[in-house]
Amino acid sequence: MSSDGLGLQLGTAKIDITPLHPVPLAGFESRKDNFEGVLHPLYARILLFEQVLSNGKKEG
Numbered sequence: 001m002s003s004d005g006l007g008l009q010l011g012t013a014k015i016d017i018t019p020l021h022p023v024p025l026a027g028f029e030s031r032k033d034n035f036e037g038v039l040h041p042l043y044a045r046i047l048l049f050e051q052v053l054s055n056g057k058k059e060g
Contacts, residue, residue: 007052018042 018041022034050058 009050009052011048011050012046014043014045016041017044 018038019035022036025031025035052058
């Protein structure tokens with residue numbers, strides 16, 4: 001927390017969501033089969049910002 005009583009907190013997370021088994025590829029009309037392999041892993045990432053006000057309340 002800074003000298004003015006305000007603070008900013010940041011939380012981060014990253015998770016691998018690459019399918020482990022063949023699944024249909026939604027959104028690819030020309031592809032009728034399941035995927036054949038993984039070239040690059042697929043990740044989901046989140047950033048959460050939370051502000052701590054001088055009265056101790058949190059906004060985020």
